[in-house]
Amino acid sequence: MNEKFLPLLATIAVFVAIFVIGGLLYNNFMSTQVLGDILADNAFIITAAFGTTFVILSGGIDLSIGSMIGFVGVVIANLDLAGWHPLLAAALMLGFGFLFGALQGLIIDICDIQPFIVTLAGLFLLRGACFMINLDSVPIQNGFVGWFSGLGIPLPGGGVLRSSAIVMLLALAGGIVIAHFTRFGANVYAIGGDRTSATLMGVPVRRTTVGIYALGGFYSALGGVIYAFYTSSGYPLAGSGAELTAIASVVLGGTMLTGGVGMVAGTLFGGMILGLIATIIIFNGTLNGAWIMIVSGVLLFVFIVLQRSLVGSLRMRGAA
Amino acid sequence: MAQDAPQGRRFESPRASFDASGPKKPGDGDEVGGTCLEQTIVTARIEMLGVSKAFPGVRALDGVDFRVEAGEVHALMGENGAGKSTLIKIMTGAVQGDAGEIRLDGQTVRIGSTGDAQALGIGTVYQEVNLVPTMSVTKNMTLLRQPKRFGLIDWREARRRARQRLERLNIASQIDVERPLGSYSVAVQQLVAIARALEDDTRVLVLDEPTASLDANETALLFGIVRDLKARGIAIVFITHFIDQVYAIADRISVLRNGRRVGSAPTSELPPLQLIPMMLGRELETTERRAASESSAIHGEPILVAEGVGRRRVMAPFDLTLRPGEVVGLSGLLGSGRTEVAKLVFGAIKRDSGKLTIAGAEVKSASPARSLHLGVAYCPEDRKAEGLFAELSVRENIILGLQTKRGWLRRLSFDAQQALAEAMIEALGIATPDADKPVGQLSGGNQQKVVLARALTSDPRILILDEPTRGIDVGAHAEIVALIRKLCAEGLALLVASSELDELVAVSDRIAVLRDRRKVGEIEERAIDRQTIIDTIAGART
Ligand SMILES: Nc1ncnc2c1ncn2[C@@H]1O[C@H](COP(=O)(O)OP(=O)(O)OP(=O)(O)O)[C@@H](O)[C@H]1O
Numbered sequence: 001m002n003e004k005f006l007p008l009l010a011t012i013a014v015f016v017a018i019f020v021i022g023g024l025l026y027n028n029f030m031s032t033q034v035l036g037d038i039l040a041d042n043a044f045i046i047t048a049a050f051g052t053t054f055v056i057l058s059g060g061i062d063l064s065i066g067s068m069i070g071f072v073g074v075v076i077a078n079l080d081l082a083g084w085h086p087l088l089a090a091a092l093m094l095g096f097g098f099l100f101g102a103l104q105g106l107i108i109d110i111c112d113i114q115p116f117i118v119t120l121a122g123l124f125l126l127r128g129a130c131f132m133i134n135l136d137s138v139p140i141q142n143g144f145v146g147w148f149s150g151l152g153i154p155l156p157g158g159g160v161l162r163s164s165a166i167v168m169l170l171a172l173a174g175g176i177v178i179a180h181f182t183r184f185g186a187n188v189y190a191i192g193g194d195r196t197s198a199t200l201m202g203v204p205v206r207r208t209t210v211g212i213y214a215l216g217g218f219y220s221a222l223g224g225v226i227y228a229f230y231t232s233s234g235y236p237l238a239g240s241g242a243e244l245t246a247i248a249s250v251v252l253g254g255t256m257l258t259g260g261v262g263m264v265a266g267t268l269f270g271g272m273i274l275g276l277i278a279t280i281i282i283f284n285g286t287l288n289g290a291w292i293m294i295v296s297g298v299l300l301f302v303f304i305v306l307q308r309s310l311v312g313s314l315r316m317r318g319a320a
Numbered sequence: 321m322a323q324d325a326p327q328g329r330r331f332e333s334p335r336a337s338f339d340a341s342g343p344k345k346p347g348d349g350d351e352v353g354g355t356c357l358e359q360t361i362v363t364a365r366i367e368m369l370g371v372s373k374a375f376p377g378v379r380a381l382d383g384v385d386f387r388v389e390a391g392e393v394h395a396l397m398g399e400n401g402a403g404k405s406t407l408i409k410i411m412t413g414a415v416q417g418d419a420g421e422i423r424l425d426g427q428t429v430r431i432g433s434t435g436d437a438q439a440l441g442i443g444t445v446y447q448e449v450n451l452v453p454t455m456s457v458t459k460n461m462t463l464l465r466q467p468k469r470f471g472l473i474d475w476r477e478a479r480r481r482a483r484q485r486l487e488r489l490n491i492a493s494q495i496d497v498e499r500p501l502g503s504y505s506v507a508v509q510q511l512v513a514i515a516r517a518l519e520d521d522t523r524v525l526v527l528d529e530p531t532a533s534l535d536a537n538e539t540a541l542l543f544g545i546v547r548d549l550k551a552r553g554i555a556i557v558f559i560t561h562f563i564d565q566v567y568a569i570a571d572r573i574s575v576l577r578n579g580r581r582v583g584s585a586p587t588s589e590l591p592p593l594q595l596i597p598m599m600l601g602r603e604l605e606t607t608e609r610r611a612a613s614e615s616s617a618i619h620g621e622p623i624l625v626a627e628g629v630g631r632r633r634v635m636a637p638f639d640l641t642l643r644p645g646e647v648v649g650l651s652g653l654l655g656s657g658r659t660e661v662a663k664l665v666f667g668a669i670k671r672d673s674g675k676l677t678i679a680g681a682e683v684k685s686a687s688p689a690r691s692l693h694l695g696v697a698y699c700p701e702d703r704k705a706e707g708l709f710a711e712l713s714v715r716e717n718i719i720l721g722l723q724t725k726r727g728w729l730r731r732l733s734f735d736a737q738q739a740l741a742e743a744m745i746e747a748l749g750i751a752t753p754d755a756d757k758p759v760g761q762l763s764g765g766n767q768q769k770v771v772l773a774r775a776l777t778s779d780p781r782i783l784i785l786d787e788p789t790r791g792i793d794v795g796a797h798a799e800i801v802a803l804i805r806k807l808c809a810e811g812l813a814l815l816v817a818s819s820e821l822d823e824l825v826a827v828s829d830r831i832a833v834l835r836d837r838r839k840v841g842e843i844e845e846r847a848i849d850r851q852t853i854i855d856t857i858a859g860a861r862t
């Protein structure tokens with residue numbers, strides 16, 4: 001058994017355990033219906049988190065995700081008002097996300113500024129832009145959106161794999177291929193593992209950094225598209241705080257904030273764990289919604305501690 | 321032509337009796353350069369002409385010519401900070417020179433990045449292992465040139481190639497290519513780095529202090545490989561501070577001093593007695609085993625007593641005593657537990673058994689901070705990972721230990737810091753323009769000196785040194801040995817872990833011998849010599 005899969009397996013085990021706990025608490029919890037709903041509800045944020053995974057793998061951080069989700073929705077809704085087809089608007093916004101991310105990456109590398117600062121500026125910029133365009137929610141009228149969000153593949157047991165979840169799974173497949181089967185992906189791991197060494201080994205650091213943030217921008221724009229289609233609207237406050245949820249998903253998925261270690265697939269389960277916790281607490285009905293955050297926080301903390309000890313044991317063996 | 325040669329080309333030492341730019345030797349490094357260009361008869365494999373490089377405050381290289389033939393092992397020698405690493409970094413694209421030209425097989429080439437160098441067939445292993453520890457061995461070895469199938473990386477093939485490369489060095493059996501590189505010892509990582517640097521079309525292989533962390537067997541293994549590569553016509557540049565290794569493997573030696581090349585000669589024509597003054601610009605006093613009479617400083621009660629100190633799966637319980645003025649050496653092969661003993665005593669690894677007494681008081685829960693307060697200082701083996709803060713200045717790094725001991729509330733005044741730092745720079749001969757230079761920008765050996773300086777400023781009663789002279793040049797080596805003796809004469813107790821037997825023999829009053837993470841013997845003062853240590857390590861005596 002390859003030890004690099006250990007964090008992923010741990011994440012999956014936690015997911016399964018929480019799912020079983022839910023099943024023990026509530027009769028009809030362990031069903032494909034609940035699973036399908038969790039996937040659909042969290043598809044936008046998990047998709048965006050795939051992009052964040054690359055950024056964190058490279059040792060960086062992207063705070064502009066939530067604003068990107070909001071901005072994409074607002075623009076699509078307004079283009080809809082202007083008569084654009086939603087697919088065309090979505091394509092435009094995916095391109096925008098990619099370029100915006102690339103620009104962030106370029107600034108980070110050329111000016112040698114911490115990604116935290118650059119993407120924080122991106123966060124303000126995009127959120128501000130949302131409010132420049134709209135102050136209120138704008139519905140998307142085009143029938144395509146309603147039809148698209150109604151699509152789904154029936155699952156055994158009565159559940160449905162909704163279109164948003166399908167897009168997310170496709171995005172995951174793309175992410176896995178990029179991370180593990182392309183040179184770009186290997187370079188991301190190298191930069192995150194040891195930047196100086198990567199440079200000396202000949203990794204094109206600038207090109208890769210730009211690519212990483214471009215990918216981050218693309219995935220968060222895709223998350224924005226999923227969200228806009230799923231809710232059939234554009235709302236300037238949509239996705240507030242999503243960047244932190246995305247980071248939490250990545251960390252719960254076994255990716256180390258220090259960079260270089262982790263897997264895109266883990267992020268799916270990390271995001272699902274957060275979704276599960278929310279669902280369980282909502283299922284209860286009597287529990288205060290604040291518990292969602294508290295339980296998520298505790299889990300996150302436990303995970304980080306586990307990670308640290310894992311790294312520690314690796315170091316020990318290295319010294320031997 | 322000898323007369324036109326710029327000053328720095330000839331070496332000034334009176335003992336060196338030949339002139340590197342002698343006109344009779346065609347193909348000699350100095351034939352090329354200036355007006356003699358057309359006369360070059362044999363085209364060199366790689367040739368650097370008039371290379372200069374300045375960093376803020378330092379002229380790292382000043383018009384250096386350097387020439388390596390195909391099938392030649394060329395040793396590049398010089399003091400710490402002489403510019404060796406910088407020269408080969410320019411050759412391999414990691415640093416851009418300010419002036420100069422590089423020719424590969426007679427063709428002028430532009431090497432703008434390490435990628436360019438690789439594409440041209442110049443493989444490099446830089447000083448300090450420089451692969452990515454979090455990635456698997458396969459990923460490290462195939463980075464940027466992974467085999468592809470249908471546009472995607474074919475990992476099965478990549479693993480096969482990685483194994484094949486390791487096979488060439490006969491180390492494939494010890495290494496699981498799927499494991500993260502960081503889970504292996506520094507020595508194995510070093511070998512992996514070499515395996516990585518070797519391509520089928522490698523024309524030049526550059527090894528910057530590749531043996532600094534290898535033991536004798538591994539060095540022998542490496543040399544076997546180097547001879548093999550040499551036979552295949554690869555030009556090899558070899559940097560080291562181990563003089564005997566140079567004579568074991570190199571065909572030709574070039575010496576740098578203060579960023580200038582002071583000479584080149586075939587190894588056979590340049591005996592060590594001439595080489596060392598050429599490197600240092602002065603003579604070197606020989607270091608002999610210290611006489612028993614000198615050891616009379618050892619007195620009184622032990623200052624450190626370890627009884628049955630150990631930790632499960634890390635180090636079997638051991639006893640160790642240390643008296644003021646005494647030097648105790650820790651000897652053993654790589655992985656025998658030298659570092660572990662040092663760290664257990666210092667508290668950097670928590671013991672789970674035994675009793676540790678320092679200066680008469682029992683240390684219940686040892687920790688680095690506690691040890692510092694008790695007057696124990698420690699220089700770690702791996703300066704990159706544990707020893708230094710690369711972004712902090714030389715001064716800040718030096719005063720860190722002292723500041724920790726004093727507590728952060730009682731800050732040293734800036735002037736006091738400056739004075740301390742300057743005293744240390746002076747005492748250890750750290751080559752830096754000023755105390756404010758970030759440590760990461762010093763040469764490898766000078767970084768090591770800063771580690772030592774830091775331990776010394778905290779004015780310890782007990783000093784623990786792990787591989788104190790790794791990467792340090794012969795001159796500084798002698799100075800450090802002298803410094804160690806002086807400190808011991810003043811009553812310092814010293815624990816030195818080292819893989820260099822000669823060093824241990826030179827300084828130790830007693831040597832604890834380790835094997836497989838247990839202490840297998842102790843050699844007393846009178847009995848100390850190379851052979852006894854080797855025999856004890858091998859288990860012939862205990
Ligand atoms: N990135 C840098 N920035 C500033 N100065 C530097 C940098 N790299 C090297 N130097 C300086 O250039 C000089 C030559 O350093 P170099 O690393 O080439 O020495 P070296 O001969 O390899 O020494 P060692 O034997 O200690 O490895 C030193 O004075 C060093 O401080």
Ligand SMILES: [Mg+2]
Pocket residue numbers: 404405406447528763764765
């Ligand atoms: Mg060097």
